[in-house]
Amino acid sequence: MPHRQPVRVVTGRHPFEVAVLAASPLAAAAMMATNTRPRSVSEGMDNAVMVGWEVGLILAGLIALVGVWWPGKIRNSLAIERVGVLLLGAALSMYVVVVFASAGTGAIVAGGFVGALALASWVRLAQIWKDLRKLDAARHGHIVHVPVVAEPGGRP
Amino acid sequence: MTPEWVQTATAILGAVGALGGLGGAVAAFSQRKKARADAADVITDASLALIEPLKARVAELEIEVNDLRRWRAHVQAVIFTPTITVQEIRESVRYPQARNGRH
Numbered sequence: 001m002p003h004r005q006p007v008r009v010v011t012g013r014h015p016f017e018v019a020v021l022a023a024s025p026l027a028a029a030a031m032m033a034t035n036t037r038p039r040s041v042s043e044g045m046d047n048a049v050m051v052g053w054e055v056g057l058i059l060a061g062l063i064a065l066v067g068v069w070w071p072g073k074i075r076n077s078l079a080i081e082r083v084g085v086l087l088l089g090a091a092l093s094m095y096v097v098v099v100f101a102s103a104g105t106g107a108i109v110a111g112g113f114v115g116a117l118a119l120a121s122w123v124r125l126a127q128i129w130k131d132l133r134k135l136d137a138a139r140h141g142h143i144v145h146v147p148v149v150a151e152p153g154g155r156p
Numbered sequence: 157m158t159p160e161w162v163q164t165a166t167a168i169l170g171a172v173g174a175l176g177g178l179g180g181a182v183a184a185f186s187q188r189k190k191a192r193a194d195a196a197d198v199i200t201d202a203s204l205a206l207i208e209p210l211k212a213r214v215a216e217l218e219i220e221v222n223d224l225r226r227w228r229a230h231v232q233a234v235i236f237t238p239t240i241t242v243q244e245i246r247e248s249v250r251y252p253q254a255r256n257g258r259h
Contacts, residue, residue: 040158043158044163045163045166046166056170056174059177063177073191076184076187079187079188080184082184083180083181083184086173086180087177090169090170090174091173093169094165094166094169094170097166098162098166101162
């Protein structure tokens with residue numbers, strides 16, 4: 001039997017990611033409901049692009065959250081999360097462009113934080129991509145629940 | 157107020173997101189189907205592998221049953237005459253006066 005290494009998949013069920021994924025559709029829905037957009041967005045985007053941006057934010061959060069909590073196979077969970085994270089990365093990058101273009105150094109905080117989240121989305125996308133490839137390489141694997149490595153009273 | 161390139165950049169990013177999202181969705185769906193088909197294959201293989209020895213065993217048992225049937229018919233035929241004889245003897249003991257063992 002060939003020596004096989006377990007495939008480790010990085011989960012998206014992480015407070016930072018879940019918080020951002022939840023905030024995205026909430027913010028977009030609130031913008032649509034109240035018909036208010038940041039000035040940078042309404043100035044920097046075509047109308048059609050802006051609507052697409054808002055729909056993208058909503059879909060991104062919802063799809064990625066579904067993926068993160070997908071009860072079925074881990075492969076499908078990652079594939080669904082990948083769609084949401086990609087949408088989120090694109091939508092957040094759009095905002096970063098318009099906010100810096102509109103406010104310049106005034107956008108350091110808003111643009112900086114959203115930019116960090118956009119970057120994190122792209123990195124997460126690459127991470128999912130890598131994990132999916134690892135899973136594909138280990139076609140006939142199955143999921144094993146590994147117990148906690150460090151236990152109280154045990155050696156560190 | 158904002159330069160032209162901002163609108164272009166956001167439009168391009170939006171297109172990237174939309175197209176990528178669509179591609180990802182298609183990939184996710186096709187992957188689900190593929191995984192399901194793989195699982196069906198595995199199940200089929202497994203059940204065939206399980207059925208094979210059972211088939212062989214059934215064939216063996218059929219042969220054995222046929223042998224036993226034949227053996228039973230043979231034994232029945234062999235035992236028939238002695239059974240009649242025993243009956244006749246028993247009756248002639250019970251009714252000694254009767255002729256030919258019958259009354």
